[in-house]
Amino acid sequence: MNEIDMKNIGLDTKFEKEATSYKDLYVGRVISQSKDIYKVATENGELLAQISGKFRYDVVVSSDYPAVGDFVMLDRNEDTSGKVIIHKVLTRKSAFIRKASGTSHDEQIIAANIDTVFICMSLNKDFNLRRIERYLGITWDSGATPVIVLTKADLCDDVNQKLLDLETVACGVDVLVTSSVDDDGHSSVQKYFGVGKTVAFLGSSGVGKSTLINKLTGKNTIKTNELRNDDKGRHTTTRREIIILPNGGVVIDTPGMREIGLESADLSITFADIDTLAAGCKFNDCSHISEPGCAVKKAIREGELTEERFASYLKLKKEAKYEGLNAKQIETEKLNEMFKEVGGMKKARKFIEKSNR
Structure with missing residues (x-):
């Protein structure tokens, strides 16, 4: 087996310290999964793995199971x-979560321990500010840092205008422009990679994610397909997997990420401009619809905020089940969800105070 530098694939001091508490076990990282069988990377090479019977018995929700990107403790590394x-x-340290459909509260981890997420969007008909807002909300909530990667710059005649449009939604987010035509068309993304770094790709099929990954690996690691004539891509990647890069770090190509819902999306960062405006409203519980003294509606009238962005804000709040809540109320709702098993945030706070006495 070929030895693997575990630090190169993301094993930092945090994981090393936690791993030392499990005596007689060895650390590995899940690099792919096929049903109940996992492929894990260890310092001695790649191995096939499965969970123990006790592990399966102790599972409460689907998110307890290992996922691509997880660091796990193994009975051996040979x-x-x-x-x-x-x-x-x-x-x-970060996780992309997909909620179960229907009324179930179960959730599945799509990928874990990601440092940076490349939100990929092509500079042709695929370009969509509302989709960018959605992906930003999902990424911020995961704990990873988003970077917007605009692909196929060679097919766009108004790149500068699209960059100006992005400024209205990409508050504080790096924006990169790439092209598959030029030999150095992907050089701007290189600074996000390196030893120990994990980068994931998020975006519609056919926008150039696979092409970009192939350039980073220096070979045709992933089959690529272009957008169809109706501007909808074909699904070229069928499973999530970690790919180790020759110059350090890893990438995760994650087709399932496009299916992640917005139930727990962090809209407070994605729409920080609207929350800032809302602080100036006459009423603390202003819905920004018909109340007098609404700073948000004033900003729309004066051209400081577009109707489209505000409509997207309302739509995503509704989809995330935060309709009618302001930023502070959303945060309280999320905390209550986190501590629902102990009766909500108030009871959890009382429990913590009692424990600290």
Whole structure:
């Protein structure tokens, strides 16, 4: 087996410290999954793994299971007899979560421990500010840092105008412009990669994610397909997997991320401009619809805020089940959801205060 530099694929001091608390176990990172079988990277090479019976018995929700990007504790790190056994998932520093459909509160981890998310969008008909807002909300909530990557610059005649349009929604987010035609058309993304860095790609099929990954790896790692004539891409990647880069770090190509819902999206960062405006409203519970003294409606009338962005804000709040709530109320709602098993945030706070006495 080929040895793997675990620090290169993201094993930092935080994970190392936590791993030392599990004696007689070895650390690995999940690099792909096929049903109940996982492929893990260890210092001695790649191994096939499965979870232990106790692990399966202790699972409460689907998100407890290992996911691509997770660091896990194994019974061994050598291919001696059969599949290695996963006994523990180390604490995630970031996670992309997909909620179950219907009334179930179950959730699935799509990918974990990502540092940077490239939100990819082509500079042709695929360009859509509302989609950017959606992806930003999802990324901020995951704990990762978003970077907007605009692809196919060679097919666009008004790149500067699109960059100006992006300024209205990409508050404080880096924006990169790439082209698959030029040899150095992807050089701007290189600074986000390096030893220990994990980058994931998010965006519609056919916008150039696979092309960009192939350039980073220096080979045709992933099959590519262009957008169809109706501007909808074909799904070229069928499973999530980690790809180790020759110059350091890893990328995760994650087709399932396009299916992530907005139930827990962080809209307070994505729409920080609207929340700032809302602080100037006459009423604290202003819905920004018909109340007098509404600073948000005033900003729209004066051209400081577009009707389209405000409409997107309302739509995404509704989809995330935060309709009618302001930023502070949304944060309270999210905390209550986090502590629902102990009776909500108020009871959790009382429990913490009692424990600290």
